[in-house]
Amino acid sequence: MAILLVIYAFLARDQAAMTAAIYVALGIPVWIFLAIVFDQHRRERLEAFEADAFRESDAATSSMFEKGGDDLRVAARRLRTMHRAVLPAMSLTVASLQIFLGIGLFLTGRGLVDPDAFNPNQENEFALGVGLAVAFVGFVLARYISGMAKQKAWSLLGAGSSQAIGASLFALAIAVGAFVSIVSNDAVDRYLQVILPILMILLGVEVFLNFLLDLYRPKKAQEAARAAIQSRVLSLLAAPDRIAESIGEAINYQLGTDVTGNWFYRLLSRSLVPLILIGLASAWLMTSLAVVQPHQRGVKLRFGEVVNDDIGPGLHLKWMWPIERIHVPVDIDRDAQGRETRRVYTATGVRTLDLGSSPPKGTEAILWTNEHANEEGFQIVLASAPGEGSGGQDLALVAVEVPVNYVVDDVLLFEELAPPEHREEVLRAVGQRAVVRYLAGRTMEEVLGSNRNAIAEELRRDIEAAFAKMNPGPDGQPRGAGVRVLYVGMQGAHPPKDVAPNFESVVQAEQNTARRIENARKQEIETLTAVIGSVESAEEIEFEIDKLDAMRNLPEAERDLVAIAQQTALVERMLDDAGGEAAQILAEARMERWAKHMGARARAARYRGQVVAYEAQPRVYRASKYFDALSTMFDGGRLFVTSHLLDVGVVMNLEDIDTAAQEVFQSYGEE
Helix, strand or coil: CHHHHHHHHHHHCCHHHHHHHHHHHHHHHHHHHHHHHHHHHHHHHHHHHHHHHHHHCHHHHCHHHCCCHHHHCHHHHHHHHHHHHHHHHHHHHHHHHHHHHHHHHHHHHHHHHCCCCCCCCCCHHHHHHHHHHHHHHHHHHHHHHHHHCCCHHHCCHHHHHHHHHHHHHHHHHHHHHHHHHHHCCCHHHHHHHHHHHHHHHHHHHHHHHHHHHHHHCCCCCCCCCCCCCCCHHHHHHHCHHHHHHHHHHHHHHHHCCCCCCCHHHHHHHHHHHHHHHHHHHHHHHHCCEEEECCCCCEEEEECCEEEEEEECCEEEECCCCCCEEEECCEEEEECCCCCEEEEECCCCCCEEEECCCCCCCCCCCCCCCCCCCCCCCEEEEECCCCCCCCCCCCEEEEEEECEEEEEECCHHHHHHHCCHHHHHHHHHHHHHHHHHHHHCCCEHHHHHCCCHHHHHHHHHHHHHHHHHCCCECCCCCECCCCEEEEEECCEEEECCHHHHHHHHHHHHHHHHHHHHHHHHHHHHHHHHHHHCCCHHHHHHHHHHHHHHHHHHCCCHHHCCHHHHHHHHHHHHHHHHHHCHHHHHHHHHHHHHHHHHHHHHHHHHHHHHHHHHHHHHCHHHHHHHHHHHHHHHHCCCCCCCCCCCCCCCCCCCCCCCCCHHHCCCCCCCCCC
16 A cells, blocks of 8 residues: 555655655554564464473473473563563654654645645546545455454554554545545645644654553553554544444543443444434535525536526525536636646636736836846737838737736636636637737837727727637537626737847937927027017017018019018017017117217218318418327327527436436536
């Protein structure tokens, strides 16, 4: 049995089966020791027969054998040693191994209870067969051995019986877990990873308790021996028809109190079988009631045929199992490693399919230039619209997240769509085909642009149409997948990471262009505000100036000088009213023009006055002008007037600015 469980555990990588195999294997030393003990019993009996025959012979009176008797009972001494020391040591050793190995298996299996860490068993049918086979063989062996252990000479066989029923119990747990996985989910298999190690630990602890109780229990003469490794709890399971009697024997053995003679024991012994039958009948009648949870919908089946394809939430009455049953849709999730998890989805709840790239993981910033998904799927789109560039013949790759939310609308059609483990894969494949077909006719600019809501709505209609063409009926006409699409998203669209920098360069160029345009507009506003006063006034004045230029550019025959003058006056008036540098420049120009004009008029009037003065006294006028010229010439200089009779010499020292003040006149004689 241990070898069979080990082979299955290795093939299926089932830790619960490995736990059962270890427990069964720990029973092998018990059986080996029992074989040795009973062989020693045989040797002791043979030795006793030989001793009896020797005492009856004449040789017993010989002085040579005066020290006979117990000194010659070697096998008996060995048997006593086995019962007193070896048997307890073996029991405690096996119990210690059960406890320590159970703790190690518990620590390992504790993390496998999580559905994400648990590896579902792919060989449930194999596990069911192995578990039932070992459970049956172990139970039959335990029943047979427990019957033999009733004999006083074979009482030690109770230890082997408890090991056999323990093996049957562990194997039965494996079979139950496999059966539940086949019909429902793997919850039992996951929890067996910790339940079986805990059970192994408790059985090891029980052995230590039995050993301690045997130390303090008063011994009776000629009492049948029991090993501490013999589990009192498992002994009850080895003889289910004698549970009450077994409990009474265990109490009698440990406490010395007889419980088999009271009224409760007699009542229980008479009514146990009817009570069990009544309980089983009640449990079977209870199968006529079925409860559908508020978030579920089901299908009523009668011998496998559908009699009601829409069972709503609530309590429902049906025929007992296996006549009728209410089936709630069960789906199987499969991860990237191929591990499956069976679970009951909510029929009215929202389910999600990812038809594009995987959603981002973690908290890292989502950029085009970094990896933000575990697995990205790229869609083929047009690089440009037909008629642009190369005529729409170039293709491009774009990663797009397309989440789809849907609900089960028809439970029967949804069940007939595909097996539970492939149902979601079929829906995903059909949805992905619709997405690929739709995006193949779209350009990259449309997919990466801002019109994704409209694209998502069109995608939803295409996916609904694709689902509606599934699940053909007997007549060959499609009946639909039994689901209703609630929402289709279009998000996370981006090109491959390698070409993302090229897109960034285009964006940077557009941003630089926009920046330059904004700077030009800023400079325009600053310039026009400084020159005119405001942008609005500048636009109005510019319009009037354009009209003036157009009037001036007309052929000479068509020019209207009056209109040109009026338009010029209008432009100047608008410039004056606007203020700013233009008005200031015009004002300065007018001032300069007026100053030049009045200066010219003043010079003309002065000239006319000079002409009149010259005509009146020409000599006086010329003298006056001569002296005016001298005055102008000597303006700022020094004039020295001397007599021609003096011999004057001028001494100049260019280092002294006051040279003229020092002895300007120096006489060169006494004259």
